[in-house]
Amino acid sequence: MNKIPLKKTRFDIYIFSILMIFASLLLVVTNVFNRPADDLVVNVYYEFNVIDTHELYVNQSFVYKKDDYPRLLDDITLEITNGKVRIAEETSPHNYCSIQGWVDDSGMPIICAPNYFMVIIEERL
Amino acid sequence: MIKASIQKITYLGLLLAIGVVISYGESVLLPLAFIAPGVKLGLANTIGLIVLYYFGLKEYVSIGFLRVILTALFTGFGFNFFIALAGWALASIVVIICYYWNRLSIFGLSMASAVMHGVGQIVMVAILYQTIYIINYLPILFFTGIASGLLIALIAREVVSRVSLTTTLNEYEK
Numbered sequence: 467m468n469k470i471p472l473k474k475t476r477f478d479i480y481i482f483s484i485l486m487i488f489a490s491l492l493l494v495v496t497n498v499f500n501r502p503a504d505d506l507v508v509n510v511y512y513e514f515n516v517i518d519t520h521e522l523y524v525n526q527s528f529v530y531k532k533d534d535y536p537r538l539l540d541d542i543t544l545e546i547t548n549g550k551v552r553i554a555e556e557t558s559p560h561n562y563c564s565i566q567g568w569v570d571d572s573g574m575p576i577i578c579a580p581n582y583f584m585v586i587i588e589e590r591l
Numbered sequence: 592m593i594k595a596s597i598q599k600i601t602y603l604g605l606l607l608a609i610g611v612v613i614s615y616g617e618s619v620l621l622p623l624a625f626i627a628p629g630v631k632l633g634l635a636n637t638i639g640l641i642v643l644y645y646f647g648l649k650e651y652v653s654i655g656f657l658r659v660i661l662t663a664l665f666t667g668f669g670f671n672f673f674i675a676l677a678g679w680a681l682a683s684i685v686v687i688i689c690y691y692w693n694r695l696s697i698f699g700l701s702m703a704s705a706v707m708h709g710v711g712q713i714v715m716v717a718i719l720y721q722t723i724y725i726i727n728y729l730p731i732l733f734f735t736g737i738a739s740g741l742l743i744a745l746i747a748r749e750v751v752s753r754v755s756l757t758t759t760l761n762e763y764e765k
Contacts, residue, residue, distance in 0.1 A: 470644055471696040472748050478699035482737065485706055489733030496727040514719045559666070560618055573727020575716070579670045584716075588724045 681711030
């Protein structure tokens with residue numbers, strides 16, 4: 467059995483550098499190829515399917531009822547204001563998706579995993 | 592020989608239990624979801640690195656898999672489970688490759704593992720939701736993975752340099 471070294475090696479520095487460069491390139495590429503802001507919508511997923519598409523720049527809120535979507539733990543309130551979206555109210559063990567707060571980046575998901583519910587800003591199809 | 596096997600199983604069982612408790616405790620006490628979804632320190636991976644250091648690759652992979660299964664007993668075998676499983680699978684593949692390559696220290700292994708764990712999770716979400724747009728979120732997971740990987744490696748290094756499992760075993764035999 468080869469025990470892993472506890473002291474840093476030069477290959478650690480290489481891996482660190484490669485990961486940092488790749489992450490930076492990815493950041494640049496994803497920002498460059500993002501569509502103009504007026505071409506974005508809020509897609510709502512339930513059980514891995516899109517169930518709703520909302521305008522990002524129309525202030526509005528929606529309530530998704532447990533009666534209509536049985537795998538929700540309880541009703542979920544979605545809020546869209548000034549090009550930002552958030553889960554205002556939800557029920558889950560740790561409330562991760564409501565803690566996350568407002569999101570205005572395309573591609574940044576709000577995932578309510580125990581509810582099988584996800585919201586993401588995407589380009590209009 | 593039998594005694595050594597029993598001791599090994601006992602240690603692995605204890606480490607697995609600690610890993611599950613840390614994993615669950617971290618999700619309750621240290622929620623980092625306000626940074627981005629899925630972002631966590633991954634403190635339980637410290638246990639993985641300790642197992643890798645003391646016992647080897649086979650035990651590392653087994654304990655990691657069992658930790659995912661046992662954690663799912665608390666959180667359920669739903670969406671979370673598949674994401675965690677994908678993260679574990681990709682991270683383990685990378686650790687296996689790096690382990691046999693034998694050039695990286697605990698820091699390099701931990702960094703690569705943490706980053707690939709995030710990539711595995713994103714790939715699974717992209718497959719389940721059939722949306723490629725979520726890859727925009729990858730850079731965040733790369734940066735947070737690098738930072739958490741380094742921190743986890745630092746903690747694991749401090750633990751293995753202070754706690755010698757073989758010494759403890761010998762003392763137990765006396």
